[in-house]
Amino acid sequence: MITTVLAFLVTLGVLIVIHEWGHYQVARWCGVKVLRFSVGFGRVVWRRQATPDSTEFVVSALPLGGYVKMLDEREGSVLPQQRNQAFNRKSLLQRTAIVSAGPVANLLLAVLLYAVAHWIGVDEPKAVLSAPAAGSLAERAGLRSGDWVRAWSSDTAQWHDVQSLAELRWQVTQAVLQGEPLSLTVSDAAGHGSRQLTLELNRIDSQEVDAGLMQRVGLGAPYSEAVLGEVKADGPADKAGLKSGDRVLRVDGAPIGDAQQLRERIRRLAADGTAAPMVWQVERAGVTRELPVSPRVFSDGNQRIGRIDAFVGRTPEMVTVQKGPLDGLVQGVARTGEVALLTLRMLGRMLIGQASLKNLSGPLTIADYAGQSVQLGLAYYLGFLALVSVSLGVLNLLPLPLLDGGHLMYYLFEAVTGRPVSDLWLKWLQRGGALIMLLLMSLALSNDVARLLGLH
Numbered sequence: 001m002i003t004t005v006l007a008f009l010v011t012l013g014v015l016i017v018i019h020e021w022g023h024y025q026v027a028r029w030c031g032v033k034v035l036r037f038s039v040g041f042g043r044v045v046w047r048r049q050a051t052p053d054s055t056e057f058v059v060s061a062l063p064l065g066g067y068v069k070m071l072d073e074r075e076g077s078v079l080p081q082q083r084n085q086a087f088n089r090k091s092l093l094q095r096t097a098i099v100s101a102g103p104v105a106n107l108l109l110a111v112l113l114y115a116v117a118h119w120i121g122v123d124e125p126k127a128v129l130s131a132p133a134a135g136s137l138a139e140r141a142g143l144r145s146g147d148w149v150r151a152w153s154s155d156t157a158q159w160h161d162v163q164s165l166a167e168l169r170w171q172v173t174q175a176v177l178q179g180e181p182l183s184l185t186v187s188d189a190a191g192h193g194s195r196q197l198t199l200e201l202n203r204i205d206s207q208e209v210d211a212g213l214m215q216r217v218g219l220g221a222p223y224s225e226a227v228l229g230e231v232k233a234d235g236p237a238d239k240a241g242l243k244s245g246d247r248v249l250r251v252d253g254a255p256i257g258d259a260q261q262l263r264e265r266i267r268r269l270a271a272d273g274t275a276a277p278m279v280w281q282v283e284r285a286g287v288t289r290e291l292p293v294s295p296r297v298f299s300d301g302n303q304r305i306g307r308i309d310a311f312v313g314r315t316p317e318m319v320t321v322q323k324g325p326l327d328g329l330v331q332g333v334a335r336t337g338e339v340a341l342l343t344l345r346m347l348g349r350m351l352i353g354q355a356s357l358k359n360l361s362g363p364l365t366i367a368d369y370a371g372q373s374v375q376l377g378l379a380y381y382l383g384f385l386a387l388v389s390v391s392l393g394v395l396n397l398l399p400l401p402l403l404d405g406g407h408l409m410y411y412l413f414e415a416v417t418g419r420p421v422s423d424l425w426l427k428w429l430q431r432g433g434a435l436i437m438l439l440l441m442s443l444a445l446s447n448d449v450a451r452l453l454g455l456h
Contacts, residue, residue, distance in 0.1 A: 004371025009063065011370045011385055013039065015106065015392055016066040022105025023068040023098060024055075030094040033071040033085035041065055070098075092411055099407045106393030107336060113386035115332030120379040121322030124164035125222035128189050128317060130260035137204070138218025142197045143186065145257030146223055150194070151185040159185065163321050165222050169214055174338070175201040176213065177345055189223065224259040224313035235309025240293040242310060243284060250281040259313025266295050266312070267305040273297065275306035332386075339390040347398070401433025 016039050024037055038044075040060035049056040070087040071078060078086050087095065131145035132138035151159045152171050162168050175182040179202050187194045204216065214220065226248040231237045248256050251265050269275055275295040282289060295306030323331055373384035397405040406429070410421045421429070 003374055007370035007374040007381070011388060012063050014385065015109075015389055016040075016063070018105050018109045018389070019102040019392065019396070020066045020068050022101035022103075026101035027068065027070055027087070027098045030090055030098060031085060032087050032090060032094075032098065033082060034068055035071060036067075036069040038069070039063065039066045041067075092414060096408065096411050099404050099411070100397075102404055103393040103396040106389045106396070107340065110336045110339070110386040110389040110393070111329075111332040113332070113382045113389065114335045115328045117379045117382040117386065118321075118323035118328035118331050119325065120382070121320050122377070122379040122383070123318045123320055124166045126317045126319045127162045127165045127168045128223040129165075129219060130221050130223050130258045132218030133215065133220065136216065136218025137199055137201065141184075141199050142195075143184075143218065145261065146189045147186045148189050148191065149184050149186050150191075153183045153185075154180055156183050156196075164319055167321075169219065170338075172199070172201065172217055172219065173213065174342070175199070176204050176217075177342065177349075221260045222316035224316050226256045226259050226262045226312070227314050229311030229314070231311075232309035235307075236294055236296050237308040237310035240280070240291050240308075242280070242282065242291060242293070242308075244310075246282040246284050248280055248282050249288065251278050253279075263312050266308055269297065269304060269306055273304055336386070336390055339387060340394050343391055343394045347394075400436055401429040402437055403433070406433055 020037060020039070024034055027034055034055045036056045036058060038058045038060055040063040042060050042062040044058045044060050046059040047056065048058075071082060071085050072087045073083070074088055083089055087098070090098075127149040129138070129143055129145070129147050129149065132143050149162050149168050151161050152168065153159045154175065162171075172182060181202050182199045183196060184199065185194060185196050199217065201217070204213075228237070228242055228244055228246045228248070231242055231244050248262050250256060251262070254265075256262050256265070265278070275297050277292055277294045280291050280293050282291060293308060295308050298305055298307045370381070370384060373381040396403050397408070399405045399409045410426075414420045
C-alpha cells in the first residue's frame with residue numbers, strides 16, 4: 001500500500017512539474033513575468049521565493065494538477081513599466097507557443113522515458129503461447145499450445161520480428177483498432193516447423209478494446225508447462241496425493257498441453273456451482289499414475305471457481321528486450337507517436353460510441369498500475385510513467401475549455417477573425433468546460449471504483 005501511494009505521488013509530481021515547467025520556461029523565453037509556479041491546488045503547504053519580485057514556487061494540498069500564473073492585465077492591475085511583460089500583450093504566436101509548451105513537454109518526456117527504458121532493458125515473456133480458448137480467433141487461425149510467434153505483418157509484404165509477448169499484444173491491439181487482420185509467422189517452441197497464419201482481427205468490434213481483449217482473441221497467459229509447484233498442506237492437491245514437480249498429462253482422459261489449460265480445467269465448475277471430482281494422470285520420476293482430485297469451491301468477487309491450493313505451472317521463458325543508444329531513442333519516438341495516436345483513436349471512438357466509456361481511467365487505476373510497475377522494476381515504471389505522460393499531453397491538447405487545447409482554439413479563432421474571443425463567450429465556455437471536466441472526472445472515478453470491486 002505504501003509503495004503504491006509513493007509511486008502514485010511520484011508519478012503525479014513528475015508529470016505535473018514537467019508540464020508546468022514547459023509553460024514556465026517558454027513564458028520566460030517570451031519575456032512574460034511568471035508570478036507563481038504551483039504543483040497542486042488549494043492550501044499552500046510549501047513556499048519558496050528568492051526575492052519579492054521573482055517567481056513564487058509553491059506546493060499545494062491537492063496534488064491533482066498544477067498551474068503557472070503569469071502577469072496578465074485581464075486578471076489584475078499591471079504597473080505601466082511591466083505591461084511589456086504581461087501575457088496578454090504578447091503576440092498570438094508567442095501566446096500559442098506558451099500554451100502549447102506544457103503538452104509538448106509531456107510528449108518529449110515520454111520520448112526520453114521510453115528511450116531510457118529501452119536502454120535499461122526489460123525482461124518480458126517470450127512470445128510462446130499457451131493453448132488458445134476454444135472457438136477463439138486464435139484457435140480458428142490455427143495457433144496451438146507452445147507456438148512461438150516469430151514475426152508479424154499487416155500486409156504480408158513487410159514483416160517485423162516479434163521480440164516478446166508484450167510486443168505481440170501491442171500489435172494485436174493496434175490491428176483491432178484499425179480493423180485489420182494480422183498475419184503471423186510461427187514455429188514450435190524450439191524454432192522448428194515455420195508456418196504462416198492470419199488472425200482475422202477485423203472481425204472484432206473496436207468497442208471491445210479493453211482489459212479482456214486478449215482473452216477474446218485467444219491470447220492468454222504465456223506458455224508454461226503443466227507442472228505443479230508448491231502444494232499447500234491439507235489442500236485438495238495435497239489430499240489427492242499430488243506433489244511439487246508432478247507433470248500433469250491428462251485430466252479425465254483429455255490431454256493437457258500447458259498450465260493455462262490445466263488452470264482452466266480446475267476453475268471450471270458444474271452447472272450447480274459445485275466442483276466436480278476429476279481423474280488426473282500425472283508423471284512423477286518417470287512413472288505415470290492416476291489420482292482422483294476434488295477441487296474446492298472458492299468465491300472470487302462475483303465468481304465462484306474451483307481451486308486445488310497448489311501453484312500450477314512454471315515461470316515462463318523470458319527474453320531481455322534492450323536497445324542501443326540510437327535505436328532506443330528511435331523506439332522512444334516511435335512508441336510515443338503510437339501511444340498518442342492510440343489515445344486519440346480511443347477517445348474518438350468513445351466520443352462516437354464505438355468504444356466503451358469503461359476504458360476511461362482515473363486516479364485510483366493510475367495509482368494501482370504505478371504500484372504494480374514499481375514492483376516489476378525501474379524500466380517497467382519508466383514505461384508506465386511514459387504512458388501516462390503521453391496521455392496527459394494528448395488530453396491537454398483536446399479542444400475543451402479549461403484545457404490547453406481550449407485556449408489554442410481561442411487563438412485559432414483570433415487568427416481567423418482578427419479579434420479575440422469576447423469576455424462573455426469566454427465566461428460561458430469556461431463554465432461549460434468546467435461542467436464537462438467534472439462529468440469526465442466523475443465517470444473516470446466511477447470506473448476506477450467498479451474495477452476495484454470487480455464489476456468491470
